[in-house]
Amino acid sequence: MFEKLEQLEDLYRDLEAQLADPAVAGDGERYTVVAKQHAQLASTVIAYRQWKAVAADLEAAREMVAESEGEDRDAMASEVEELEARLETLEAELKLELVPTDPKDDKDVIVEIRAAAGGDEAGLFAGELETMYLRYAERQGWRTQVLSESAQGIGGVKEAIVEIVGRGAYAHLKHESGVHRVQRVPATESQGRIHTSTASVAVLPAAEEVDVEVDPNELRVDVYRSSGPGGQSVNTTDSAVRITHLPTGVVVSCQDEKSQHQNRDKAMRILRARLLQAAEERAAKERADTRQGQIGTGDRSEKIRTYNFPQSRVTDHRIGRSWHDLDGLFGGELDELVAVLRQTEREARLTQLEGADVDGPRGA
Secondary structure (H helix, E strand, C coil): CHHHHHHHHHHHHHHHHHHCCHHHHCCHHHHHHHHHHHHHHHHHHHHHHHHHHHHHHHHHHHHHHHHCCHHHHHHHHHHHHHHHHHHHHHHHHHHHHCCCCCCCCCCCEEEEEEECCCHHHHHHHHHHHHHHHHHHHHHHCCEEEEEEEEEECCCEEEEEEEEEECCCHHHHHHHHCEEEEEEECCCCCCCCCCEEEEEEEEEEECCCCCCCCCCHHHEEEEEECCECHHHCECCCCCCEEEEEECCCCEEEEECCCCCHHHHHHHHHHHHHHHHHHHHHHHHCHHHCCCHHHHHCCCCCCCCCEEEECCCCEEEECCCCEEECCHHHHHCCCCHHHHHHHHHHHHHHHHHHHHHHHHHCCCCC
């Protein structure tokens, strides 16, 4: 492990030198690639340097213990114990830093949010989840675009599809896939009874043309006049677009823009993301890592997270942990929750790798 860390630190120094090189700084494309590699290594190298500093302090403390007597020796022995514990913690962190990441982690995402069980209240909840993710993205400095949105009931949404563009967007948001459940007294409830409603969320890594090859001959493109709530016409031209991928039957519609070209562009981005996800599901079927497994049926009994308003508590059932700041979370303050879920993923990956090492060489 430490030989690998030394190699990474050497690479990090080389990347730092390249970033300071005027020739690299003047080449925008090359500078972007180097800066990205540098940023990816930063946390690992910083952790390794902390480990080396503590290891040096521990060695010095042990030497002082050997040379000390009486109370000084006891004090130094106590410091040695503290440094040993700190070093052990840092070693565990370094193991996690070396766990291979998901190759899709740096991708942009398309987030699909749909009202499920609960009628109008489910639509309101779906709209709140959409706003939560938009605000979180804003806090991260990411760009967002609502690709599609259909209103429902008394101000909620039946379905919302949002594109989020930013470094690490998929790494931060992929754990949001699943059924989200809300428990609260709806504004329309005269008896003060608590209702349970759900919304499903699917987070898809955005697909580039190189990721998914779409044959134009396998597409059926229909154009039609867009309409607003209640069927009213919102555009007098045939600007709405419906694209059907004939081999799979996947259908995507977009009508939010006035331009047919813009609606087609949005629809193709959604289609590519869905086709990429479908391809990955087929490849991962043996591990039960399917999209249906992610989002379930939307039934109230299926959930990854519950937002309990009477108790002002949010509980993520996958990790058995709760937070008591509903207003903050719906305001986009998801940093702590996201960090815990990412840490849990890395620990699970490490356990899998260690298990593979015990069973035999990976790939054997």
